[in-house]
Amino acid sequence: MNRKFSIFILGGTGDLAKRKLLPALERLYKEGHLKNLHKVYSLARKEDPSWKVLVSSLEPSEKFDNFLQFDVNLDSSYHHLGRILRELKGQELIFYLALSPFLFETALRKLGRLLRDFTNPRKIVIEKPFGFDTASARKLNQLLYTYFLEEEIYRIDHFLGKETIQNIFSVRFSNTIFESLWHRNFVDHVQIVAIEDIGIEGRGEYYDKAGAIRDMLQNHMLQMLSFLAMEPPCCMYPEFIRDEKVKLLRSVRKISPEETVKGQYEGYLLEKAVREGSKTETFVAVKLHIDNPRWQDVPFYLMTGKRLSKKLSQMAVVFKEVPRSFANLFDCMPNQNKIIFQTSPKNKIAIHFELRPPAGKFIACPVETVMEYDMESYVGKKLPEAYETLILDIIEGDRSLFIRGDEVELMWEIVQPILESDAPLHIYKPGTLGPEQAHLLLQKDGKAWII
Ligand SMILES: NC(=O)C1=CN([C@@H]2O[C@H](COP(=O)(O)OP(=O)(O)OC[C@H]3O[C@@H](n4cnc5c(N)ncnc54)[C@H](OP(=O)(O)O)[C@@H]3O)[C@@H](O)[C@H]2O)C=CC1
Numbered sequence: 001m002n003r004k005f006s007i008f009i010l011g012g013t014g015d016l017a018k019r020k021l022l023p024a025l026e027r028l029y030k031e032g033h034l035k036n037l038h039k040v041y042s043l044a045r046k047e048d049p050s051w052k053v054l055v056s057s058l059e060p061s062e063k064f065d066n067f068l069q070f071d072v073n074l075d076s077s078y079h080h081l082g083r084i085l086r087e088l089k090g091q092e093l094i095f096y097l098a099l100s101p102f103l104f105e106t107a108l109r110k111l112g113r114l115l116r117d118f119t120n121p122r123k124i125v126i127e128k129p130f131g132f133d134t135a136s137a138r139k140l141n142q143l144l145y146t147y148f149l150e151e152e153i154y155r156i157d158h159f160l161g162k163e164t165i166q167n168i169f170s171v172r173f174s175n176t177i178f179e180s181l182w183h184r185n186f187v188d189h190v191q192i193v194a195i196e197d198i199g200i201e202g203r204g205e206y207y208d209k210a211g212a213i214r215d216m217l218q219n220h221m222l223q224m225l226s227f228l229a230m231e232p233p234c235c236m237y238p239e240f241i242r243d244e245k246v247k248l249l250r251s252v253r254k255i256s257p258e259e260t261v262k263g264q265y266e267g268y269l270l271e272k273a274v275r276e277g278s279k280t281e282t283f284v285a286v287k288l289h290i291d292n293p294r295w296q297d298v299p300f301y302l303m304t305g306k307r308l309s310k311k312l313s314q315m316a317v318v319f320k321e322v323p324r325s326f327a328n329l330f331d332c333m334p335n336q337n338k339i340i341f342q343t344s345p346k347n348k349i350a351i352h353f354e355l356r357p358p359a360g361k362f363i364a365c366p367v368e369t370v371m372e373y374d375m376e377s378y379v380g381k382k383l384p385e386a387y388e389t390l391i392l393d394i395i396e397g398d399r400s401l402f403i404r405g406d407e408v409e410l411m412w413e414i415v416q417p418i419l420e421s422d423a424p425l426h427i428y429k430p431g432t433l434g435p436e437q438a439h440l441l442l443q444k445d446g447k448a449w450i451i
């Protein structure tokens with residue numbers, strides 16, 4: 001950006017700011033991307049000692065060591081902020097809401113009012129979850145549009161900053177061998193999995209009101225689905241990419257409670273700030289359908305959960321079996337081909353295909369062979385963190401990887417039927433692969449989770 005700019009992180013002493021945002025900003029600065037950065041201000045009610053230690057270690061510390069005492073609920077805080085903004089004439093102002101989502105509405109209303117007194121170009125960045133259901137997301141959008149233009153709004157989803165997710169476009173749209181197969185004639189089904197071994201890590205106050213559907217399924221997982229299943233945009237212009245995602249999301253059938261499995265890990269009720277007898281799900285698996293010509297009758301299975309046996313985030317596109325008559329050539333039925341896009345534990349893309357085993361018989365039963373592109377090993381250095389990529393996009397004004405207002409509302413509409421459904425809650429043991437019912441969901445279709 002050519003203009004001088006300042007960043008205001010509301011909730012700047014919180015977990016996200018300390019672990020992700022401030023370190024990402026320091027790296028961007030060191031790499032020379034933030035030449036016009038005036039200062040990063042951290043706003044919160046009290047100056048957290050670990051924030052102080054962190055910002056004093058960041059270089060150059062005067063860019064980051066700027067604390068502003070600020071309470072989202074108090075008008076006096078906005079007067080104080082206004083006094084600082086008056087000194088920043090002509091600068092672009094970037095406000096990053098890294099706050100509890102329960103504070104978004106108040107922060108937006110009061111900040112929006114304050115900014116009416118200023119002519120500086122501005123951007124507003126909002127963390128997830130954006131609302132708690134369809135109605136509240138609509139309300140939040142209306143509030144945003146009272147004070148900001150859509151092109152000033154950056155609804156962030158950090159999964160979209162991951163290298164693998166951005167690679168989906170390249171794999172799909174620059175390879176005839178894949179693009180020509182990417183539809184119902186050849187794809188058997190798709191799986192999207194984001195499972196974690198960690199629990200709620202002291203975030204009970206937020207998580208108990210959110211649960212796995214609001215925390216992961218409505219946002220990260222539906223975005224991964226959009227990238228995998230959307231039609232190609234006519235060109236790489238942010239609005240055209242988002243138009244295609246919206247078109248896809250309109251074709252996604254609302255998820256049915258009958259095709260949903262909810263679970264809660266044993267011991268969840270003892271976590272700090274979890275309500276007594278809470279029915280919040282820490283696990284969810286669903287079967288989802290897309291009613292468009294490309295994906296008619298291709299099931300999409302999505303699963304996410306906490307305190308499972310491992311951390312794994314990946315999408316698998318599983319191709320149809322070869323015709324049975326081909327299988328007669330061998331002594332077995334070959335495995336189905338798959339393409340796996342993994343974001344965790346590694347950023348990698350793997351193609352699974354069948355080959356004759358080395359030095360085997362001419363007609364030996366083929367074995368599964370994996371061709372892998374592990375991005376970090378390939379480039380030979382650490383990949384940029386998701387937040388680094390996304391913050392740079394915000395600064396440069398590229399909205400391709402951010403969620404548009406209509407898109408976020410459609411994503412809520414898809415999960416709305418299962419938000420409050422009284423589907424049974426299955427208790428599962430920590431360290432396992434979740435409730436058995438989630439496995440039966442695929443077994444009854446003759447399939448199994450690839451995990
Ligand atoms: N943590 C993570 O890994 C991720 C978080 N997110 C999202 O980021 C956002 C922030 O999450 P996280 O950092 O974990 O939350 P934390 O609870 O760790 O941090 C909240 C921050 O807000 C400040 N705050 C709380 N109340 C007020 C208030 N009334 N006025 C001003 N500041 C206030 C806190 O400081 P103080 O109490 O001193 O005011 C603190 O700086 C959420 O929307 C979350 O969903 C998204 C992806 C990952």
Ligand SMILES: O=C1O[C@H](COP(=O)(O)O)[C@@H](O)[C@H](O)[C@H]1O
Nearest residue numbers: 128158159196215216220313344
């Ligand atoms: O947004 C969130 O994502 C994390 C998982 O993200 P990852 O990049 O570590 O895979 C999840 O733990 C958290 O509950 C959720 O709020």
